[in-house]
Amino acid sequence: METTSLTIPRYRHVYNRLREKIQDGVYQPGDVLPSENVLCERYELTRPTIRQSLSELVKDGLIIKQKGVGSIVQKPKTGIGILNIRSTTSSFPKGTLSTRVIESPTVGEWPSDMAFDIEDDLREAGCVSLSRVRSLHDTAVFYERTYLPNINLPRFTQRKFEDKSLFKTLAKHYDIHVTGGKQKIRAMKADAHTAQMLLLHVGDPILQLEKEYTTNRNKYLFYASLWCNTDNYYLEGAL
Amino acid sequence: METTSLTIPRYRHVYNRLREKIQDGVYQPGDVLPSENVLCERYELTRPTIRQSLSELVKDGLIIKQKGVGSIVQKPKTGIGILNIRSTTSSFPKGTLSTRVIESPTVGEWPSDMAFDIEDDLREAGCVSLSRVRSLHDTAVFYERTYLPNINLPRFTQRKFEDKSLFKTLAKHYDIHVTGGKQKIRAMKADAHTAQMLLLHVGDPILQLEKEYTTNRNKYLFYASLWCNTDNYYLEGAL
């Protein structure tokens, strides 16, 4: 019997609430969040749990903590927040990012020029790939190709990703949660295809990211390649 | 009275030990680290403390954790590990990275084109800047300019950074520890000066990083600009 853990951890619940309040402007940049002890009372949790929520906000760069002072809300990012682990869509305020699906999910082979080594199990299972272009304020900012192992993903190729994020789809329908990963970054010249996708000229400098995501499912990794136009927007992230 | 905290936290001590053992090959890639309970006994600490050490190793991408299995050692990075918070020198095995000082620490003004807003206090204090070129296997991989506020840094301009890292110098002589930060990344064409530093041609695609570091000292921030040649080495980091 598969016992999917549909209960989200409490620290994540608090993280979500606080993040909403920061992104909605309830807590303004420069403000100090309620102290850890106050949050303990408010959410009826103990301090280690609250601290775990706050440390996730630090990871995202939404707050910084100062000993003897508190948790200070940071100014929202002006660039593209895809350096950290959150899904792309959740890195932007609602409505600012638009997505165009170039290639719907298709079953096929793994690409030959993967930036990461993949295990034989995954290679044999084959690969589901899709590609999208994301735009910010009507300028194409990045072109993304995602590769997932074709294991236990019933009806995946028929799903739509227009409005939903891939991360949420994986979580909701397949109980797959991203737990971590690695990335590689380099600068390169745009080739013909990428230039077309990002509305640039061939040879323009673009930024390439290769990502490997680990999940709660043992040995289930998936991959994404991104090409970014950074003429107007930096990539941003916390250290 | 200044009471400098010269005792390092225990979780950091364990982190350092484990990291040494991983980088020295005592624990090989694919190996499972001793379980948390075993580490508790070995270092005579409790599990939350051990877990904090391990979570730092996860941040660095040195291990990943798998529920029901353990902490699995990852393959060492083949690229440049400057996306995370560690100092540049500590991101490389000893002896692989060479540093050439282009401009020794000099007191002057802040640059006019800073990627981050700086507070008035810092601006008025003036700025100490230095620049270095770092090479990996005889190829120049990045050119780095560092900017520090000129506050309480006696004899700083006379110090040498040839062999020591800036992070260690700040920690040892001034008790300044880096606690976090932000970064911005973009792709651009090399200008004349950068091309000369990195032995490239003008117009070649290079990667630019702007970093803002926060420290344990209240309101003491410092900054670094990096230009990277990613022709041969990716930038790598954990998510």
Add this chain to the structure above:
DNA sequence: CTAACTTGCCTGTCTATACAAGTGAAATGG
């Protein structure tokens, strides 16, 4: 021999508590 079950080990989550140490404002004393 194979499939189902049991068991032990492992990490993930959470509680309850304690003390150390940094910060800033209020109280105090000259």
Add this chain to the structure above:
DNA sequence: CCATTTCACTTGTATAGACAGGCAAGTTAG
């Protein structure tokens, strides 16, 4: 009025223990 001390509040570090849930190997029943 100003400098110093005190104090309340904050986060940082650490202990001790509990229960859940994933994983793999060994055991047992068919």
